[in-house]
Amino acid sequence: xxxxxxxxxxxxxxxxxxxxxxxxxLGAMGYPMARNLAKHRHSHPQGSSPILVYxxxxxxxxxxxxxxxxxxxxxxxxxxxxxxxxxxxxxxxASDAVVMSVYAQFKEALKEVNHDKPKIFVxxxxxxxxxxxxxxEMISGFPHTHLITCPVFGPPAQAETAQLILVMxxxxxxxxxxxxxxxxxIGRKVIDLGGNLEKAPTLxxxxxxxxxxxxxxxxxxxxxxxSILNYARKMTHDTFDGQKGFGIDGGLKDATxxxxxxxxxxxxxxxxxxxxxHMLTARxxxxxxxxxxxxxxxxxxxxxxxxxxxxxxxxxxxxxKKHLKVERED
Numbered sequence: 001x002x003x004x005x006x007x008x009x010x011x012x013x014x015x016x017x018x019x020x021x022x023x024x025x026l027g028a029m030g031y032p033m034a035r036n037l038a039k040h041r042h043s044h045p046q047g048s049s050p051i052l053v054y055x056x057x058x059x060x061x062x063x064x065x066x067x068x069x070x071x072x073x074x075x076x077x078x079x080x081x082x083x084x085x086x087x088x089x090x091x092x093x094a095s096d097a098v099v100m101s102v103y104a105q106f107k108e109a110l111k112e113v114n115h116d117k118p119k120i121f122v123x124x125x126x127x128x129x130x131x132x133x134x135x136x137e138m139i140s141g142f143p144h145t146h147l148i149t150c151p152v153f154g155p156p157a158q159a160e161t162a163q164l165i166l167v168m169x170x171x172x173x174x175x176x177x178x179x180x181x182x183x184x185x186i187g188r189k190v191i192d193l194g195g196n197l198e199k200a201p202t203l204x205x206x207x208x209x210x211x212x213x214x215x216x217x218x219x220x221x222x223x224x225x226x227s228i229l230n231y232a233r234k235m236t237h238d239t240f241d242g243q244k245g246f247g248i249d250g251g252l253k254d255a256t257x258x259x260x261x262x263x264x265x266x267x268x269x270x271x272x273x274x275x276x277x278h279m280l281t282a283r284x285x286x287x288x289x290x291x292x293x294x295x296x297x298x299x300x301x302x303x304x305x306x307x308x309x310x311x312x313x314x315x316x317x318x319x320x321k322k323h324l325k326v327e328r329e330d
Contacts, residue, residue, distance in 0.1 A: 006183055007192045008176035018048040021181070022086030024079060024102060025125075026053065026060040028243065029152070030092030032159040033124070033186045035064060037090075038072040040162075040185035050074040054082055080109035088181060090122045095253055096131050099123065107138040115143040120174045122182075124150050124166075126204050126250070128257045132169075132197035146174040149197045151204035152187065155246055162186050169193045169200035202261070209258045209272055212251065212302075216275040219306035223313055234303040238320055240282075242299030248286075251302030252279050278308025285317045 021044065023034040038044055038051045054076040055061045065073045076082050082089050083106040093099045106121065121139055123132070132149045139147045148170030158164050164187035168175045172195070179190045193199035218232050234240065242248060255276040262269045282304040289295035296318070307317030316322040 005189045006179045007190060008172075008179055011173075011177050011180055018045055019087035019177075019181070020049050020052065020085060022052045022054070022076065022082035022089040023092075024054045024082055024089065025092035025094075026055040026057075026064060027092065027094060028156045028247070029124075029159050030055075031060060031064065032156065033090075033092060033152075033164075035068065036159075036162045037182070037185045038064075038068050043181045043185040044072070052076045052082060052086055054079055079105045082106075083109035084113045087118065088120045088122065088178065090124060090182075093125045094250070095125075096127050099125050099127055099131060100134065103135050103138050110139070110142045110145065115145060117144060118174070118177075119145045120178055121145070121147045122150050122178050123147065124152050126151050126208070126254055126257075127201050128260065129198035129201045129205070132201055136197055146171040147197065148174050148178060149200040150178065150182075151201055153204065153207055154187075156244070159186070163188050165189050165191065167191045167193060167200045167203050169197050170195060205254060205257050205261060208254045209269065212255060212258070212275050213269070213271040215303060215305060216271050216278065219278065219303075220309045223306065223309045223315070231303045234301060235306040236320070238296075238318060240301045240304040240318060241297045242301040242304075243297070245301035245303065248279055248283055248300040248302045248304055251305070252276065252283070255279065274308075275305055278305040281305075281311060282307035282317060285311075289318070 021037065023030065023037065026034060034051065034053055044051060050071060050073050052074050053061050053064060058075070061075045065075055079102055091099070091102060093102060123135060136147050139145055148168055150166050150168045152164040152166055154164040162184060166182055166187040166189070168179065168190055175192065183190055193203060215231050219235060222232055222235055255272055258269065258272050259276060262272070279302060282300060285307055286295055286300050304318060311317045
């Protein structure tokens with residue numbers, strides 16, 4: 001770990017007892033993040049309490065426990081247990097509605113405990129920026145309790161290898177304490193955006209708007225001329241497995257947030273509007289295939305938006321093998 005990877009001074013020497021870490025959300029991103037955190041002795045030193053994990057589907061928590069053992073993982077019975085027993089609570093959740101619901105549970109739990117030492121909530125989900133303010137109102141009114149927003153850049157493959165980039169906003173000391181727990185355990189670098197909690201999710205959505213816009217341009221281009229790039233490979237070879245990439249529902253959620261931001265700031269971004277339409281087309285085709293029992297993937301990757309320009313061109317949306325080939329005449 002290089003000193004420039006974390007833009008904060010090193011925290012003061014911790015007390016005899018390392019902080020109890022909690023983790024809520026073991027999805028495509030959360031599972032490898034929690035696993036890496038539990039395995040990394042810098043963030044989770046020998047002799048410290050197991051990381052307390054919770055997931056709405058208990059099976060994933062049980063899988064993580066079986067993989068790492070009881071000295072590193074303990075399964076919480078409820079979200080409230082995380083809020084009451086943990087000093088640092090990390091959340092990785094699928095949507096704004098779920099985030100709001102979970103933090104409402106945290107709020108109720110905090111009413112029942114004494115707050116005599118710092119408690120930090122680290123929200124790593126991709127939310128609409130104003131959600132951060134609503135979460136802050138729920139959490140930061142309790143003594144010694146702080147929220148920091150910390151969305152992450154990188155797909156599940158980078159989460160597996162702890163190569164994520166973390167974007168942080170909020171209370172300075174809380175960011176510093178969290179950064180030295182999370183890097184290099186789950187990420188390789190922190191970008192500090194100051195005290196305004198809305199700045200981190202704003203930057204994350206701007207970043208995703210760039211990715212989504214480039215994908216839309218690639219989708220339109222390789223409909224005519226296939227090329228070889230990361231997302232282009234997925235589109236070229238129809239590898240639209242959302243369980244190995246970024247699920248299309250997440251892409252639609254982020255596109256909706258981006259479009260709301262462009263409206264708020266009077267900044268037109270028509271490529272994102274088109275990408276949103278094409279993801280809806282892809283999802284509709286996939287839903288029809290699931291009803292008919294012929295869907296190849298349980299969940300679509302957001303690169304399946306190429307279905308939109310394909311259908312407009314009179315081609316099959318999700319199966320390029322059905323396309324007519326141009327054959328050379330000798």
